[in-house]
Amino acid sequence: MSSDRDDPGSTLLRDGERTKMIAAAADHLAKFFDILGIDYRADHNTRETPIRVARMFVEELLRGKFNPPPDLTDFDNVESFDELIVMGPIDVRSTCAHHLMPIFGDAYIGVLPSTSGRIIGLSKYDRVVDYFSGRFQIQEELVQHIGQYIMARTLPRGVAVRISAVHTCKTQRGVRASYRSRMVTTSYFGALSNDERRRDEFLRECSLLERAPAYG
């Protein structure tokens, strides 16, 4: 096991390690079921559940922990574009680190390119969001991880990341809040950290994008 240089939270698995991990996790889930008195051996509904859940954790819910981070192939900023670029909504599907319950919502990313720097393909931002969402997360850190990675790999002048999300640990348990109850977190990096005018521009664009009609 090793981790990526710009992403200490990653655990890159070698051949065979993934299969062993799934088998060991299934074993422990089976014990967990035994403790809860869920008879996965006889009940046809839960018979394969320990292995199914183990696979789901390793291959899907933790997809951004056990796979390499997205390669941000870039292009020269030939037109020297230096205005704020805002993208979103980008789907967020993550898992809460406190309760292991789904988090879902929308991300918005603002990038202030460097005229001498490089820009990346639009879909790469979606991939970065999905990658860091594929772990046990808390939303305050998720915006940080996304922003820091884009800063480190593409060297723009500044980045802004805003996420508005529903936490099912709050809707399905505890106070059982409404699905309309969202949490919003925004983080600024580089030149955007202390540029009030650009920050306002970013937030204004986010609310316009939030209200934009869906096409198709």
Ligand SMILES: [Zn+2]
């Ligand atoms: Zn939670």
